[in-house]
Amino acid sequence: METWRVLIAYASRLGSTREIAQAIAQVLSERGAVVEVRGVDEVEQVQGYQAVVVGSPIREQQWLPEAKDFVQKHRETLRRLPLVYFAVSGLMSNPTPEHFHEVYEYLSEVRDFAEPLEVGIFAGSLDYNRLNHDQMVKVLSKGLPEGDFRRWQDIRAWAEEVADRLQLELARRQASEPKP
Ligand SMILES: Cc1cc2nc3c(=O)[nH]c(=O)nc-3n(C[C@H](O)[C@H](O)[C@H](O)COP(=O)(O)O)c2cc1C
Numbered sequence: 001m002e003t004w005r006v007l008i009a010y011a012s013r014l015g016s017t018r019e020i021a022q023a024i025a026q027v028l029s030e031r032g033a034v035v036e037v038r039g040v041d042e043v044e045q046v047q048g049y050q051a052v053v054v055g056s057p058i059r060e061q062q063w064l065p066e067a068k069d070f071v072q073k074h075r076e077t078l079r080r081l082p083l084v085y086f087a088v089s090g091l092m093s094n095p096t097p098e099h100f101h102e103v104y105e106y107l108s109e110v111r112d113f114a115e116p117l118e119v120g121i122f123a124g125s126l127d128y129n130r131l132n133h134d135q136m137v138k139v140l141s142k143g144l145p146e147g148d149f150r151r152w153q154d155i156r157a158w159a160e161e162v163a164d165r166l167q168l169e170l171a172r173r174q175a176s177e178p179k180p
Contacts, residue, residue, distance in 0.1 A: 004050040004170055006033045009040045011056040011067035016125035016148070017088045020155055021055055024086070027159035031167070040070035046077045051166045054078075054110075055086040057124055060138070062106050063087065071113045078114040082169045084162055085110065086120035090144035093123045118165055120158045123149035 006028055010021040018039075025035040036049075046052055056067030071078060087107060091099045103121045111119075125148040131139060 002174075004033050004166070005048065006035045006051045006053065006166070007043065007046060007049040008035060008037045008053040008055070009043050009046075009067075009070060010037070010054070011040050011064040011070075013057065013059070013064065014125070014127070014130055016150065017055055017057045020086070020088055020122060020150065021053075023152060023155050024053060024055075024159040024162070027156050028163055028166075031160075031163040033163070033166075040066050043070065043074075046074045046081070049081065050170055051082040051084070052078060053084040053086065053162070055088065055120075058087055058089040058091070058103060058106055063110060068110055068113075071110045075113040082166050082173075083114055083116045084118045084120070084166070085116045086122065086158075088122050088124040088150075090124055090126055090139070090142065092121060093126075093145050093147065093149040095123060117169060118162050120155075120162070122155055122158075123151065125150055 008021045008025050010017050012018040021037050025037045028035045040054070054067060054071060056063035062068070085107060087103055089103045091103055100121055104119065107119060126139065126144055126146050128136065128146045
């Protein structure tokens with residue numbers, strides 16, 4: 001396949017989602033993609049990429065506002081591209097099917113803006129020492145535990161699946177392009 005350029009746009013307040021974005025980028029690069037990893041606020045436009053991955057932590061039962069704004073702002077272009085979302089969540093430190101479905105539901109608003117091909121839902125990381133009083137109250141009220149719950153093997157396995165899916169989708173689109 002020709003060069004495929006992938007944008008991974010992420011929001012992150014305390015860095016754990018940024019590191020997941022970088023791990024996904026590593027896998028996609030190993031699979032031959034030319035990957036750019038950018039904070040959502042650094043991205044001017046999404047044209048020029050063959051696929052886009054957008055990720056955000058969950059806070060207050062939703063993606064961070066800057067991630068939602070990003071999808072809303074670029075939705076016309078994103079709807080035409082192979083698109084992938086991922087969410088990073090404290091609830092998934094206890095990865096039950098119920099928690100998975102709950103976090104999946106938090107994404108319904110951004111899925112209405114533009115429907116992705118794939119959704120990844122991962123456990124995140126929480127360091128109570130880095131939270132202010134209000135944040136501590138919110139986190140404790142939800143019973144979110146302290147610790148780094150990211151399972152890098154699962155994240156990389158998911159990114160491999162995404163690479164397969166994107167390559168198939170791009171090949172399909174190329175095959176259906178009108179020949180000169
Ligand atoms: C103030 C606050 C609120 C949070 N609210 C939720 C929530 O509603 N649901 C959830 O699953 N995780 C919640 N989390 C956990 C974060 O999603 C998790 O810690 C994530 O790894 C943070 O990502 P970041 O390091 O990229 O900022 C919250 C964390 C904080 C600090």
